[in-house]
Amino acid sequence: TSSHTVVVIGGGAAGIATAASMLKRRPGLNIAIVEPSQTHAYQPGWTMVGGGVFDLATTMRPMASVMPRGTTWIRQAAASFQPEDNQVTLADGSTLTYDLLIVAPGIRLAWEKIEGLEAALGRNGVTSNYRPDLAPYTWELVQKMKSGRAIFTQPVMPIKCAGAPQKVMYLACDHWLRAGVLKDIEVEFRNAGGVLFGVADYVPALMEYVGKYSIDLQLGSNLVAVDGLAQVAVFQTADGEVTRSFDMMHVVPPQVAPQFLADSPLAAESGFTDVDHHTLQHVRYPNVFGLGDAGAMPNAKTAAAARKQAPVVAVNALRQLDGKGPTAGYDGYGSCPLTVERGKIVLAEFAYGGKLAPSFPTWLVDGTKPTRLSWILKADLLPWIYWNGMLKGREWLAGPGGLIAQ
Numbered sequence: 001t002s003s004h005t006v007v008v009i010g011g012g013a014a015g016i017a018t019a020a021s022m023l024k025r026r027p028g029l030n031i032a033i034v035e036p037s038q039t040h041a042y043q044p045g046w047t048m049v050g051g052g053v054f055d056l057a058t059t060m061r062p063m064a065s066v067m068p069r070g071t072t073w074i075r076q077a078a079a080s081f082q083p084e085d086n087q088v089t090l091a092d093g094s095t096l097t098y099d100l101l102i103v104a105p106g107i108r109l110a111w112e113k114i115e116g117l118e119a120a121l122g123r124n125g126v127t128s129n130y131r132p133d134l135a136p137y138t139w140e141l142v143q144k145m146k147s148g149r150a151i152f153t154q155p156v157m158p159i160k161c162a163g164a165p166q167k168v169m170y171l172a173c174d175h176w177l178r179a180g181v182l183k184d185i186e187v188e189f190r191n192a193g194g195v196l197f198g199v200a201d202y203v204p205a206l207m208e209y210v211g212k213y214s215i216d217l218q219l220g221s222n223l224v225a226v227d228g229l230a231q232v233a234v235f236q237t238a239d240g241e242v243t244r245s246f247d248m249m250h251v252v253p254p255q256v257a258p259q260f261l262a263d264s265p266l267a268a269e270s271g272f273t274d275v276d277h278h279t280l281q282h283v284r285y286p287n288v289f290g291l292g293d294a295g296a297m298p299n300a301k302t303a304a305a306a307r308k309q310a311p312v313v314a315v316n317a318l319r320q321l322d323g324k325g326p327t328a329g330y331d332g333y334g335s336c337p338l339t340v341e342r343g344k345i346v347l348a349e350f351a352y353g354g355k356l357a358p359s360f361p362t363w364l365v366d367g368t369k370p371t372r373l374s375w376i377l378k379a380d381l382l383p384w385i386y387w388n389g390m391l392k393g394r395e396w397l398a399g400p401g402g403l404i405a406q
């Protein structure tokens with residue numbers, strides 16, 4: 001057993017940002033980060049890779065390079081939690097104890113929930129920007145397609161970046177329109193949900209693009225099976241099963257809490273970390289905090305949300321170490337820059353309850369309309385802010401009151 005003041009589970013956007021933020025506030029704090037992956041990914045960049053804007057390599061960095069200086073990196077997966085004993089058991093059976101635990105292992109992509117999908121991916125026109133190795137294949141397919149049917153799917157919520165299933169579609173349509181082939185391509189958006197986008201204020205701008213690109217919008221249509229060789233997909237709808245052939249299909253997988261978390265005493269009914277939605281402190285174990293995609297809060301699961309959550313957890317967790325109650329609160333902020341065409345973005349920013357939470361005054365950026373400035377933010381500024389602001393705990397660049405992120 002090794003012992004640390006703070007143990008962080010997950011070296012993703014949320015885990016690294018929180019560790020960095022705590023160290024800025026309390027240099028020398030003993031923090032261990034449990035993270036099995038050798039690579040840290042800027043996942044918001046994958047939509048841009050699939051749209052032919054970013055090179056995949058620019059979205060990845062060695063994990064070692066993002067570990068905040070002074071932290072101990074434990075290079076394996078957490079396997080179970082024993083919060084009564086302030087203990088985490090790792091994949092190799094060894095244990096860690098802590099004074100304070102931060103849970104941020106992200107969300108699990110449940111590819112296996114769609115019959116035939118795992119075998120079909122990466123061939124025969126079946127792709128997904130949710131797998132970085134396949135995001136370049138998305139762009140390859142888009143460039144090659146001149147006619148036929150392209151289907152884009154969205155599973156039931158929750159998923160990370162709820163806008164990503166349609167961002168890829170608009171970027172593809174924009175390419176086809178410019179290439180003069182859109183008129184020969186049938187585009188279908190098959191969305192398991194009942195609305196195009198969860199926050200109503202952004203729907204009119206998005207519907208304009210649905211119209212502009214002649215997209216056949218099918219709500220309540222949930223992908224259940226794929227046959228890649230035959231290029232056929234099966235959807236569950238209110239009217240029973242619908243079978244559709246395709247030439248290209250972009251799939252977003254159903255997403256669930258990581259199993260080891262769902263099986264633990266830390267889980268809410270949903271399987272995600274059972275924390276207070278504002279203080280992000282665990283509802284049963286006060287020395288446990290949770291954030292990021294693995295949290296049970298009803299915010300939009302985005303890196304932008306994690307960026308706002310990290311300093312809240314840092315402040316409240318340090319107070320907990322000092323035997324004091326939480327003071328900082330998270331308002332549910334999340335952001336989703338919808339890439340409606342190459343060069344323009346509808347910048348959705350909202351908090352709990354779908355309340356709009358713009359970072360900029362409306363005269364500068366009206367988030368409910370497509371703007372060029374938002375594209376410049378997404379394509380040029382935000383990746384830099386992510387690596388140099390958010391992951392470094394530099395909150396003047398990336399924190400409350402700072403520039404928006406992701």
Ligand code: FAD
Pocket residue numbers: 009010011012013014015034035036037042043044045046047076077078079104105106107129130160161164258260291292293294301302303304305306335336337405406
């Ligand atoms: P992650 O960043 O996924 O990190 C979780 C970490 O936990 C990983 O490093 C993983 O290896 C580790 N881990 C997993 N299991 C264990 C374990 N058992 N033990 C220890 N560690 C473990 N967000 C935006 O803000 N804007 C966007 O435009 C946007 N677009 C997106 C587009 C796509 C295609 C995708 C896939 C995501 C997008 N996101 C976007 C979402 C954003 O990437 C996530 O919300 C964000 O990464 C969440 O951070 P996290 O730290 O909770 O999870």
